[in-house]
Amino acid sequence: MVVDIVVIGGGSAGCVLAHRLSEDGRYSVLLLEGGASDKHPFTRVPVANIMAVQNPAFDWCYQLEPDASRGGRTEHWAAGKRLGGGSAINGMMFIRGHRHDYDAWAKAGNPGWDYASVLPYFKRLETNMGGADASRGGDGPLSVAEVAMRHPLTEAWVDAATQAGIPRSADLNGAVAEGVGYVQASQRKGWRHSTAAAYIWPVKKRANLRVELEAVASRIQVRDGRAVGVDYVQGGVLRNVSARRGVVLSAGALASPKLLMLSGIGPAAQLREHGIEVAVDSPGVGANLQDHAGVHFSCEVNVPTLNSDRSKVNGLLHGLNFLARGRGPLTSPIGHAQAFVSTRKDAPAPNLQLIMAPLAFELDDKGAIRLCEQPSISTMVSVNRPQSRGTVGLRSANPDDKPVIHHRLLGVEDDLDQLVEGLELVRKIVQQPALSKHFVGEMRPGVALQSRAQLREFARMAACCMYHPAGTCKMGDDADSVVDHRLRVRGVQGLWVADASVMPTLPAGNINATVVMIGERASDLIKEDLAA
Structure with missing residues (x-):
C-alpha cells in the first residue's frame, strides 16, 4: 500500500490530524489505530467509562514501576484502546x-x-453550547457543554467555595481561567463526544481517507534520514505501508517514545542495549515524563448522591431519561464543579485544581474504582504544574512488550506540600454554611489526621496519577528536545510528532482539550511544511 501521509494513532490528536490533512483532497491519508471501533456503550455513555478503564478491551493498561516516592506503590496508567484514544474513555x-x-x-x-497563538485553534475545534464569543468557538467539530445534570450538592459546593474566598467564574475556559465554576465536558446531547465522533464519523466516506482499526504500528521505516513508511501488525499479519510525503506519530505520551525507539530514534546507549540500530541519537526520547499528582478528599452527607441512587428502578428511569432527553446521571463526567486556586502568594497562576463530584469512590490495591455505599461527595486536589519527572524506556526490542515506565510522582517534595495545602483548603470549603449543613463526617483523610505532618503522610501514600501523561517527546530548542517548534522530529525528515508527548510542561487541569488543540495546530504546520 502507498499513501501520501500515514498517521499513527487514532487518538485525541490523531483523529484531528486525519480529518484535517485529508479535508482538501490534496493528500491521501491512512490512519492506523491499534484499538477497535469506539461505537460501544462503554465508550459512548459517559458514566460507563468506569467499565472501560482497566478493561484490556478498551484500555492499553500500562503499569508503572514501583514508585519510591509513594512507598513503592505500583499503579495502573490508563490509555484509550479504541478509536478516539483517551477521548473515548476519559472523564x-x-x-x-x-x-x-x-x-x-x-x-x-x-x-x-x-496563548494568543493557540487561542484560534481552541476556538476552531469547538462548538461551545454557550455560544461563540471572543474566547469561545461556535462552529467547530467538537461539542462542549456544561454537565447535563445539576446535583444540589454541586451548587452547594460552588457556593461554599465562594464563601471560602474563591471568586466565582462564569466560564473557566473563557477570558479568566481562575476561580470556581461548573465543569464543561466533551459532550453532545448527553453522549460522550470523542474526537472519533467529532472528526472521523462525519467523514468516514471521504475518498482520500482510510482508517484501519486494530492495526498496531511496530516500526517507522527510516531510510537515508527520511521517514518513508510504517510497519504494522493487523490480524496477526505483519503489513507495511509506504508514505510518499511523510509520517505523523500521534500514539500518545507512552507509546510515541516507545515507537520512536523501536525505529532507531532515541538514546543511543539504550537502543544498542536492545540491539536496535541507531538512526538518530536523541537522548530526550522517553525523558521528561510528567503527570498531575492528585489526592482525594471525601465526606459523608445527609442527602442522596449518585452513590445512593443505584436501585434497579432508578437505573431504568435514568436510562430512559438519558435516551429520551440526554440528561440525568448517565451523562455524568468525572467532575461536576471545579476550582483553579492559588495557595501561594508568589504563584504566577493558580497552582491547584479542585474537582468536585456528587459521589465518592475508593481505589482497591490494584487501583480499581469502587463506589462508596453511603451518600457522599468527593473533591480531588491536583497539582497544576508538577515538578516531578519520570521516564519511558524500552523493555525489549519486541514491539509487543509494553514500555518500562518509571515515575516518582512525588519525587519533588514541593509537589507533596501543595497537595497538603489543597486538602486544607477543601476542609475549609466543606466547613462553610452552604455545605456544612449537609456534612455528616469526613471519610478521607479522616478527622484523626489534623497536623500538617499527618496530612503529608496521608497524601504521600494516597496520591495517585491523574492519567495525564505528557512530555516524553518534548518540543523546544535545547539538546533534549525531540521535536522543534513545528513538531518536526530532529534528525529525520518527513516525520512529525503531535500528541501530549510534545508538551514541554503540563498545562493546568485535564489535558484532553490541549491535545485536541495540538492536533489542530499540527495539521496547519504539517500542511505548510508539505507545501514549502
Whole structure:
C-alpha cells in the first residue's frame, strides 16, 4: 500500500490530524489505530467509562514501576484502546489550561505556542453550547457543554467555595481561567463526544481517507534520514505501508517514545542495549515524563448522591431519561464543579485544581474504582504544574512488550506540600454554611489526621496519577528536545510528532482539550511544511 501521509494513532490528536490533512483532497491519508471501533456503550455513555478503564478491551493498561516516592506503590496508567484514544474513555472534562502555561511554552523556545497563538485553534475545534464569543468557538467539530445534570450538592459546593474566598467564574475556559465554576465536558446531547465522533464519523466516506482499526504500528521505516513508511501488525499479519510525503506519530505520551525507539530514534546507549540500530541519537526520547499528582478528599452527607441512587428502578428511569432527553446521571463526567486556586502568594497562576463530584469512590490495591455505599461527595486536589519527572524506556526490542515506565510522582517534595495545602483548603470549603449543613463526617483523610505532618503522610501514600501523561517527546530548542517548534522530529525528515508527548510542561487541569488543540495546530504546520 502507498499513501501520501500515514498517521499513527487514532487518538485525541490523531483523529484531528486525519480529518484535517485529508479535508482538501490534496493528500491521501491512512490512519492506523491499534484499538477497535469506539461505537460501544462503554465508550459512548459517559458514566460507563468506569467499565472501560482497566478493561484490556478498551484500555492499553500500562503499569508503572514501583514508585519510591509513594512507598513503592505500583499503579495502573490508563490509555484509550479504541478509536478516539483517551477521548473515548476519559472523564470528559474539557479544560483549556491557563494562558501562563502556553506563554511559558513559547518562552522555552517554541514560538507560535503562546496563548494568543493557540487561542484560534481552541476556538476552531469547538462548538461551545454557550455560544461563540471572543474566547469561545461556535462552529467547530467538537461539542462542549456544561454537565447535563445539576446535583444540589454541586451548587452547594460552588457556593461554599465562594464563601471560602474563591471568586466565582462564569466560564473557566473563557477570558479568566481562575476561580470556581461548573465543569464543561466533551459532550453532545448527553453522549460522550470523542474526537472519533467529532472528526472521523462525519467523514468516514471521504475518498482520500482510510482508517484501519486494530492495526498496531511496530516500526517507522527510516531510510537515508527520511521517514518513508510504517510497519504494522493487523490480524496477526505483519503489513507495511509506504508514505510518499511523510509520517505523523500521534500514539500518545507512552507509546510515541516507545515507537520512536523501536525505529532507531532515541538514546543511543539504550537502543544498542536492545540491539536496535541507531538512526538518530536523541537522548530526550522517553525523558521528561510528567503527570498531575492528585489526592482525594471525601465526606459523608445527609442527602442522596449518585452513590445512593443505584436501585434497579432508578437505573431504568435514568436510562430512559438519558435516551429520551440526554440528561440525568448517565451523562455524568468525572467532575461536576471545579476550582483553579492559588495557595501561594508568589504563584504566577493558580497552582491547584479542585474537582468536585456528587459521589465518592475508593481505589482497591490494584487501583480499581469502587463506589462508596453511603451518600457522599468527593473533591480531588491536583497539582497544576508538577515538578516531578519520570521516564519511558524500552523493555525489549519486541514491539509487543509494553514500555518500562518509571515515575516518582512525588519525587519533588514541593509537589507533596501543595497537595497538603489543597486538602486544607477543601476542609475549609466543606466547613462553610452552604455545605456544612449537609456534612455528616469526613471519610478521607479522616478527622484523626489534623497536623500538617499527618496530612503529608496521608497524601504521600494516597496520591495517585491523574492519567495525564505528557512530555516524553518534548518540543523546544535545547539538546533534549525531540521535536522543534513545528513538531518536526530532529534528525529525520518527513516525520512529525503531535500528541501530549510534545508538551514541554503540563498545562493546568485535564489535558484532553490541549491535545485536541495540538492536533489542530499540527495539521496547519504539517500542511505548510508539505507545501514549502
